[in-house]
Structure formats: C-alpha cells, structure tokens
Amino acid sequence: MSPRPDDTTGPSRDATAPGRTRTRSSWTATRARVAAGQQGGALRPTRDALVDAAFTAALVGVALVGFRTDFAGAAWVLPAAVGLLLGILVTHVTSALRLPLAVPLAVVAVLYLLLGGPLAVRRDLVGGVLPSGRTFADLADTSVHGWKRLVTLLPPVDSTAELLALPLLVALLGGCLTYAVARRWRTPYAVLVAPLAVLALVIVLGTLEPAALAVQGAVFAVLGIGWMVVRAARSRSRLQNGSGQRTRQGIGAALVGVALLAGYLVGPHLPGGGSTTRLVARSYVVPPIDVAAYPSPLAGFRRYTEPNPAKLWHTPLLQVSGLPAGTPLRFATLDSYDGSVWGASDRANTGTATAGASFQQVGESVSTRGPGRRTTVEVTVPEGGYGDVWLPTAGTVTGVRFGGRREDELASRLWLNIDTNTALVPARLEGGDSYTFTAFVPPTPATMPASLGVDAGSLVEDVDTGFLDAKLDAWTGDAPDPWAQFRAVAKVMQGEGAYTDGGTKNSVERYYLPGHSIGRLSRFTGLAQLAGNDEQYAATLALVGNRLGIPTRVVMGAIMPASGTVTGEDVHAWVEVRDSLGTWVPVLKDSFLPDRNKKPRELQTKVEDRKVGALVPPPAGLSPPSVLQGPDQAQNATNLKKPPKKLLDPSSWPWWVRWLVFYVLLPLLVLTALYWLVRALKSWRRRRHATRGPTATRVAWTWADLMASARSYGHRPPHRATRLEQARALRGPVDTLPLARRADAHVFGPGEPSDEDAAGFFRAADEVRGDLRAQADLWRRLRSDVDVRPLFSRTAR
Incomplete structure (x- = not known):
C-alpha cells in the first residue's frame, strides 16, 4: 500500500506523536484550513446557507417577541436584533472555516461583554461608547443574577435598567446555536431544538399576559415545519424526471395545514391552553423581601403626637411640592390584621379570595394608570425629619426617581405594591434624601358619600372580632344596608367619642395606652365613652367595616398643609373601603375622628377603674408593637419571636x-x-x-x-x-x-x-x-x- 500524501517522517508533521509537536501540527492545520477557506471563497454564503440563516433569524426572532411584555417600550428590540444578527454572522464565519463549536461560543461571550455596554448597560461607559470595568462587572452579574431580578421586578421593567443585557445574551446564544446546528448537522429535526429552547425560556421569563399568541404559536409552527421540509428535501436524491417534487410540496403543505388545524382545535384543551393560567416563573418565585420584618407605622403613631419623647409635633418631616392642600400623602396602606397590629401584607402569596398584588421591585417607571390627573411631586427630607422604610406617596404611583447622595442605594432597592400603592425602601429615608414621583392623583372627597355601592368580603379572616357585635347593634340602629351601617358607626365615633394622646405623665389621660391589638380595642370599645386618637379610631373602624362585610383597610400618612411643609401635626390615620367597581374610596379622619379638644371625662375613668381594674400595660413579653418600644423595636406580631439560628443555616455562618x-x-x-x-x-x-x-x-x-x-x-x-x-x-x-x-x-x-x-x-x-x-x-x-x-x-x- 502506497503511503498517504500527508505521511511524512518529520516531527512537525507527525499527527500522532504526543507533546509539543502535535500541538504545533494542530495549530498549523488550523491555519491551513483558514487559509484554504479564504482562498476558496468558503466565506461566501451558499444558497443553502442563506436559507438556513433566514430561517434562523425568523424563528429566533419570533421567540424573542416574548420580551415585549417584560420591558417598557421598544428599547429591548435593538440589543435583541443586533445580538441575533451577530450570532448568525459569527457562526457562519467559524463554520465556513471549519472551526470547533467552542470558537463561536467564545466569540459570542466576548461580543456580549464588548457590546453589552453601549447596547444595554449604558452607565459608566468611557466616552459614552467604550465599556469600563464597572460595565464588565454589571454585565457579568446580569448574566448570572439578572434572570431572577427580571422575574421579581414589576413588569414592564424600565428600559434604562441593565436587564436589557438579557435579550442581547439570549439573542446571541440563540442565533449562534441554531445556525451552528443547521450548518453542522444534516438531520432536519435537530434545528428546532435551540429555537424551541429560546421560546420556552422567553415564555417562562414573561408575564401572565401573552406577548403575541398568533406570532409565537402559528407563525413559529409554520416556520419550523417549513424549515424541516426544506432541509429534508436537500437530503433526498432528485428523481430522474423530477415528477415527485410537486408531490412532496403538496404533502408538506398538507402537513402544515393539519398542524395548524390541530393546534386550533386541540390546543385549547391541552395543559396551558384555553382559560388555564399561563405557567411563568414570576408566579412561583417569591420576591426576596419579608414585609413582615418591617414595623407597622401605625404602631408608632404616638411619635407624631403631643406630648411625646420624639418631639415631632412641630418638627418639619417632609418638604413637598406639587400636591394641593388637603391631599392625602400616604406613608403605608395597611391591609392585614393579625390581632396585634394592622400591617402591610404580601397578599399575592396568601392564596385567599381577597389576594391582591405583591411587593415587587421596580425601576424609575411603572406601567400603571388610575383615576385623577397625572401629577409630578417633589419630596425632600430635611435633617432630623422623616426617617422610615415606608416611602410617602400619593394616588396611583407611575414612577419614582431618587436624588441626593444616596440616589443609587435607594433606587436599587425600591419595592412597590401596585394594589395598595405602598412603596418600601429597606435602606430607610434620612435627612438630605430627595425624590420625585409621578402619580395619578384623584380629587380629595370632602365628606363621606351618602350612598355607595360597596364590594362584599373581608380582609380580616383569621381573627375573632366578635367583641364588636354588642356595640354594632347599638351603633348602627335601623341602617338598612352595610354602607349605611358603616356611616352610622363613623358618626357615633365622631359625635360621642373623645380624643386623647395619653396626656402628660401625671394626667388622668395616662390610663389611655397606645396600641391597637384585640385587647386594646376591646378596652377602647368597652368603655362608656370612646377615647383615643387616630390609631384606635381608624383601627376600630376598619375592623367594623370588615365585620359588616365591607373590605376595609387602614392608611397611615399625612394631610397636605398649604405650606407644603409636613410636620407631626399633619400626620393622621384614615380608612379606605372598596366599592363595587374595585376602587378604594378614602374615608378621611374628618368623617369619624372627634375634635382634638374634646377630652375624655375624668369621672368615667374612675368609675371604669372600679369595675374592671386600672388600665395597666400588658406584660412586656406580650405587649403589642407600640411607641413605648420605639419605632425600631416595634415589630409585627408574626416577627416578635424569631426562631433561633441553626447550625445548618448558612446565614448564621461567618463570612x-x-x-x-x-x-x-x-x-x-x-x-x-x-x-x-x-x-x-x-x-x-x-x-x-x-x-x-x-x-x-x-x-x-x-x-x-x-x-x-x-x-x-x-x-x-x-x-x-x-x-x-x-x-x-x-x-x-x-x-x-x-x-x-x-x-x-x-x-x-x-x-x-x-x-x-x-x-x-x-x-x-x-x-x-x-x-x-x-x-x-x-x-x-x-x-x-x-x-x-x-x-x-x-x-x-
């Protein structure tokens, strides 16, 4: 047998010898293949290569349409389109040069780092074009942790976020892998694996609202079947007279028609079809925030009253511009009562009939709409002013932009519940912080409406509020419907009740303690004369509304003064009821709170002391969150007893x-x-x-x-x-x-x-x-x- 042409005895040509000579020969062979490809015109795409590239772009592009519901606007289209085209181009060049598949994947990774800055993460660019070290760090972090952030952020995500790098990355990899399989494997069916994976990934990362059912369903199916038919036709040898070509085309068209008909008739009856809820990741990923870990602002209401150790009655808390006088400025909406405190809840994870939206992290803009006029409000926190995790807002929030020295820290950790319009910043506001929010602010109602069609239900389901029944019969009288009964209770509170913040140390009013637990409110309603402040009146009225079958919640905030400077004197609590249209109607403090100058009768206090004993605080271990514990220590009842750290708990390990x-x-x-x-x-x-x-x-x-x-x-x-x-x-x-x-x-x-x-x-x-x-x-x-x-x-x- 004659020797093969490439069989030589020189060490640099030995294809089997181990060591350095083999590496050099492999590199030499690679350079030879590259040179041969350049000289032979291999980089010029053939007709089949162009067909495969067109189908790759169409299929992966249809799959990427699912990002439409994830991002606000069309800013995601540019990185996705550029990534898809570059992925196909890089794979074509490396396939023409017969380089291993690892080469285009490595080039795609480099392109992601180089182009991710100008296309997606536009912050910290050098000269506005070149990526910096911070840009590389952001892109690397997004490729690992960005998927979780995307499904925990409130959709649609602001287009200015660095998460725009995700469409770029998915498009690069989808275009690269799909076209690589098409050019390296002759199997007709293998080309659909990567596009189907991209389609499934985009749907899982999407929202409950489909991005484009017809495009991602029928169009994707037609393109996929058509590509398989085209590739299958390449592998068949042409008949001598070509008589079978039309037959095969007819069979292919019939298969496409059958697939479309089957999808139309059978699809709605399959899992995920019809009225079945879409399976997306954001429905199962619990947002990484424990709202119960933050104290209810209502528990610390006496910090804003007079007299109190905090001395906030005349202290400027917030400087607000853009809101008319008398408009409610919301600190937090409290829609959950556990027997100890009214607190904010994450009702999307409760599984109850009254479940609403959950707290989700948001960017600078939020795609929401509400009643009223769109308003831009600027808020500044003076030194020694408001300092809490609850971000004061108003109306239906559509965007928040922070300023000041802690701009990035606060903006990166902003959480919003779009159902209660309650905003939360775990970093806590401090003096010198400022922010601007946009919202739809409805007109403020002057009084309670005489008639209102209310919704049916209750937000308080696991707490026994039967202690109210004895008083409800006397307070409601002959009121014919739940709303009329609710108005009657509010009028009784305002007309017969007395106001007290606890008085001074030696005052008779010291017997009236803070708090709104079941025990405190039982004492509040059990006396001959109601006596308390916004905390007790609003908490009790909200329990009354739920007891009457009206969804009612408490709101803690301030009523805007004409000067725009919010002090402790302007801080109040009120309630909201849900009407038959699902709108929450505010019932402000002037509709149920007695005049501040109307003090409780001293004689009543002495008589009640002889009947039920002096009003003494409950034991320290069982006391509800209140101002006596301080705002930082006042925790929700669910968080009073923390479980001990275990050895297998990583959070208890040293760093x-x-x-x-x-x-x-x-x-x-x-x-x-x-x-x-x-x-x-x-x-x-x-x-x-x-x-x-x-x-x-x-x-x-x-x-x-x-x-x-x-x-x-x-x-x-x-x-x-x-x-x-x-x-x-x-x-x-x-x-x-x-x-x-x-x-x-x-x-x-x-x-x-x-x-x-x-x-x-x-x-x-x-x-x-x-x-x-x-x-x-x-x-x-x-x-x-x-x-x-x-x-x-x-x-x-």
Missing part, C-alpha cells in the same frame, strides 16, 4: 465559612461528581456494547471505541481508513497492528467468532487502552476522562 463552602468546596464537589459520572457512563456504555449483539459487531465496536480513546489521549488515527492503516498510525506509542489483524479476522473471517473470542478481544483492547493512558501525561488523562464525545458516537456495524 469566610460561607465563602469557603459556596465558592470552593461546593464547586469542587460538583466538578468531582461530574468527573466520576462521565467516567462511569463511558465504562458502562463500553461494556454494554462489548457484551451484547452479534459477536462480530462487538469486535468492530470495541476497535472503534479503542480508536476513540486514542483520539482523546491526543493521537490522530484517521477516521476513514482501514484498521491496519489506523494501527500503523498508532505504531509509535503502542503496537496495535496484531490487534487490528485479529479484529479483521473476526469480522471478515468465514465463521462467526465465539463469545470467548469477543470477550478476549475486549480484554486485549482494554490492555492497549491502559498502555495509551500510561504514556499520556496527567493533563491528557484528565481531558480524556471528561471527554463526552464517546458517549454520542454511533455503534459500529
């Missing part, structure tokens, strides 16, 4: 232990498990094929597997060659020529080899494999152990 476990030991454990898993699968597959099927086939497969192992150790036996030629190529490291002759004798011999012959050949091949491993260095052995290509090689016939 260096967490770093060692999660960034060193855990990755090493995962890599080790993957290493042994790959080795075990290859060993199992090798023995399975060597012990099953015809004995001649076992021998042929054993030889092919031995050559695959030799290639993983860095040798280059030719693929399309006889066993003797492959053995001669391996004669340098190991003499496999006798084993090749033995394999040919078993496969081409006159008789079928016995089971003992096949088993003996497998043992001999295993010994040769051991010799190859012994001659390889440590790096070659590790690379061979984790090489997964033998797992996907076809069985030799």
Whole structure:
C-alpha cells in the first residue's frame, strides 16, 4: 500500500506523536484550513446557507417577541436584533472555516461583554461608547443574577435598567446555536431544538399576559415545519424526471395545514391552553423581601403626637411640592390584621379570595394608570425629619426617581405594591434624601358619600372580632344596608367619642395606652365613652367595616398643609373601603375622628377603674408593637419571636465559612461528581456494547471505541481508513497492528467468532487502552476522562 500524501517522517508533521509537536501540527492545520477557506471563497454564503440563516433569524426572532411584555417600550428590540444578527454572522464565519463549536461560543461571550455596554448597560461607559470595568462587572452579574431580578421586578421593567443585557445574551446564544446546528448537522429535526429552547425560556421569563399568541404559536409552527421540509428535501436524491417534487410540496403543505388545524382545535384543551393560567416563573418565585420584618407605622403613631419623647409635633418631616392642600400623602396602606397590629401584607402569596398584588421591585417607571390627573411631586427630607422604610406617596404611583447622595442605594432597592400603592425602601429615608414621583392623583372627597355601592368580603379572616357585635347593634340602629351601617358607626365615633394622646405623665389621660391589638380595642370599645386618637379610631373602624362585610383597610400618612411643609401635626390615620367597581374610596379622619379638644371625662375613668381594674400595660413579653418600644423595636406580631439560628443555616455562618463552602468546596464537589459520572457512563456504555449483539459487531465496536480513546489521549488515527492503516498510525506509542489483524479476522473471517473470542478481544483492547493512558501525561488523562464525545458516537456495524 502506497503511503498517504500527508505521511511524512518529520516531527512537525507527525499527527500522532504526543507533546509539543502535535500541538504545533494542530495549530498549523488550523491555519491551513483558514487559509484554504479564504482562498476558496468558503466565506461566501451558499444558497443553502442563506436559507438556513433566514430561517434562523425568523424563528429566533419570533421567540424573542416574548420580551415585549417584560420591558417598557421598544428599547429591548435593538440589543435583541443586533445580538441575533451577530450570532448568525459569527457562526457562519467559524463554520465556513471549519472551526470547533467552542470558537463561536467564545466569540459570542466576548461580543456580549464588548457590546453589552453601549447596547444595554449604558452607565459608566468611557466616552459614552467604550465599556469600563464597572460595565464588565454589571454585565457579568446580569448574566448570572439578572434572570431572577427580571422575574421579581414589576413588569414592564424600565428600559434604562441593565436587564436589557438579557435579550442581547439570549439573542446571541440563540442565533449562534441554531445556525451552528443547521450548518453542522444534516438531520432536519435537530434545528428546532435551540429555537424551541429560546421560546420556552422567553415564555417562562414573561408575564401572565401573552406577548403575541398568533406570532409565537402559528407563525413559529409554520416556520419550523417549513424549515424541516426544506432541509429534508436537500437530503433526498432528485428523481430522474423530477415528477415527485410537486408531490412532496403538496404533502408538506398538507402537513402544515393539519398542524395548524390541530393546534386550533386541540390546543385549547391541552395543559396551558384555553382559560388555564399561563405557567411563568414570576408566579412561583417569591420576591426576596419579608414585609413582615418591617414595623407597622401605625404602631408608632404616638411619635407624631403631643406630648411625646420624639418631639415631632412641630418638627418639619417632609418638604413637598406639587400636591394641593388637603391631599392625602400616604406613608403605608395597611391591609392585614393579625390581632396585634394592622400591617402591610404580601397578599399575592396568601392564596385567599381577597389576594391582591405583591411587593415587587421596580425601576424609575411603572406601567400603571388610575383615576385623577397625572401629577409630578417633589419630596425632600430635611435633617432630623422623616426617617422610615415606608416611602410617602400619593394616588396611583407611575414612577419614582431618587436624588441626593444616596440616589443609587435607594433606587436599587425600591419595592412597590401596585394594589395598595405602598412603596418600601429597606435602606430607610434620612435627612438630605430627595425624590420625585409621578402619580395619578384623584380629587380629595370632602365628606363621606351618602350612598355607595360597596364590594362584599373581608380582609380580616383569621381573627375573632366578635367583641364588636354588642356595640354594632347599638351603633348602627335601623341602617338598612352595610354602607349605611358603616356611616352610622363613623358618626357615633365622631359625635360621642373623645380624643386623647395619653396626656402628660401625671394626667388622668395616662390610663389611655397606645396600641391597637384585640385587647386594646376591646378596652377602647368597652368603655362608656370612646377615647383615643387616630390609631384606635381608624383601627376600630376598619375592623367594623370588615365585620359588616365591607373590605376595609387602614392608611397611615399625612394631610397636605398649604405650606407644603409636613410636620407631626399633619400626620393622621384614615380608612379606605372598596366599592363595587374595585376602587378604594378614602374615608378621611374628618368623617369619624372627634375634635382634638374634646377630652375624655375624668369621672368615667374612675368609675371604669372600679369595675374592671386600672388600665395597666400588658406584660412586656406580650405587649403589642407600640411607641413605648420605639419605632425600631416595634415589630409585627408574626416577627416578635424569631426562631433561633441553626447550625445548618448558612446565614448564621461567618463570612469566610460561607465563602469557603459556596465558592470552593461546593464547586469542587460538583466538578468531582461530574468527573466520576462521565467516567462511569463511558465504562458502562463500553461494556454494554462489548457484551451484547452479534459477536462480530462487538469486535468492530470495541476497535472503534479503542480508536476513540486514542483520539482523546491526543493521537490522530484517521477516521476513514482501514484498521491496519489506523494501527500503523498508532505504531509509535503502542503496537496495535496484531490487534487490528485479529479484529479483521473476526469480522471478515468465514465463521462467526465465539463469545470467548469477543470477550478476549475486549480484554486485549482494554490492555492497549491502559498502555495509551500510561504514556499520556496527567493533563491528557484528565481531558480524556471528561471527554463526552464517546458517549454520542454511533455503534459500529
């Protein structure tokens, strides 16, 4: 047999010798392929390549349409389109040059870092174009943690956020992998794997509102089936007279029609079709914030009264411009009562009939609309003023933009509940902070409406409020409907009740304690004369409304003064009721709160003391959150007893232990498990094929597997060659020529080899494999152990 043209004796041309010469020859071969591709015009796309590129762009582009509901506006389209086109272009060049698939993936990663700055993360750019170190850090962080942030942010996400890098990344990878499969595999069906994965990913990251059902359903199906038909036609040999071409076209069109008809008729009855709720990640991912961990502002209401140790009665808390006088400025909407406090809840996760929206992180803009006129309000916190986690807002909030020295810190941690329009900043407002919010602010009602169609239901379901029944019969009188009964109770409170903030230390009013727990409100309603402040009156009226079957909640905030300077004197609590249209109607303090100068009767207090005992505070361990504990210590009842930290709780570990476990030991454990898993699968597959099927086939497969192992150790036996030629190529490291002759004798011999012959050949091949491993260095052995290509090689016939 004549030598092959590329068989030379020089070390730089030895394709099988290990070490540095083999690396140099591989690099030389790569450069030769690149040069040959450039000279031969391989970079010029063929007709089939253009067809595959067009279908890739169309399919992946249709899948990317799902980002429309995630982002506000069309700013996501540019990074997605650029990423898709670049992914296809890079893959075409590397495929034309016959480079490994790892090359276009590496180029895509580099393009993501270089173009992610000007296309998506536009902050901290050098000269407005070049990415900086901060840009690279933001892009890397978004590629890892951005997916979770996207599904926890309130959609649609502000287009100025760095999350625009996600459409760029998905488009780059989707275009690259789809076109790479199309140009490297001839199987018609394999090309749909990557587009389907992109479509599923975008839908999972989307919202409950479909982005485009017709486009992502019917159009995607037609494009996918059409591409498979086109690729299947390439692999068929054309008939002599071409008479079957029209038949195949007709069959393809019929298949598309059947698929569309089946999707139209059967689709609504499949899981996820019809009226079934869409399965998206944001429905199952719990936002990473515990609202119950923050104290209810109503529990600290006496901080704003006079006299009190905080001395906030005349202290400027906020400087507000843009809101008319008399407009309610909301601190927090409190829609959950647990028997101790009215607090803010995350009702989207309660699973009750009254469930509403949850707290979600938002950017500078929020896509909401509400009644009233769109208003821009500027708020500044003076030194020594308002300092809490609850962000004062008004109306239906449509956007918040922070200023001051803590602008980035506050903006990155802004949470909003669009159902209650309650905003939360865990970093807590401080003196010198400022922000501007836009909102739809409705006109402020002067009085309670005489008639109102109210909704039915209750926000208080797990707390026994039966102590109100005895008073309701006397307060409501002959009122015919729930709203009339509610108005009657409010009038009784305002007409017969007295106002007190607890008085001074030696005053009779010291017996009237703060708080609005069941015990405190039972005492409040059990006396002959109601006596308290906004805290007790608003909390009781809200419980009355829910007891009457009207959804009612408490709001803590301030009534805007004409000067725009909010002080403790302007801070109040009021209630809101939900009407039959689902709108929350405010019932302000002037509709149920008695005049501040109307004090409780001293004689009543002494008589009640003799009846039920002095009003003493409950034990310290059971006291409800109140101003006596201080605003920082006043916690919701669900948070009063924190469970002890456990040894297996990572949050209780020192930082260096967490770093060692999660960034060193855990990755090493995962890599080790993957290493042994790959080795075990290859060993199992090798023995399975060597012990099953015809004995001649076992021998042929054993030889092919031995050559695959030799290639993983860095040798280059030719693929399309006889066993003797492959053995001669391996004669340098190991003499496999006798084993090749033995394999040919078993496969081409006159008789079928016995089971003992096949088993003996497998043992001999295993010994040769051991010799190859012994001659390889440590790096070659590790690379061979984790090489997964033998797992996907076809069985030799």
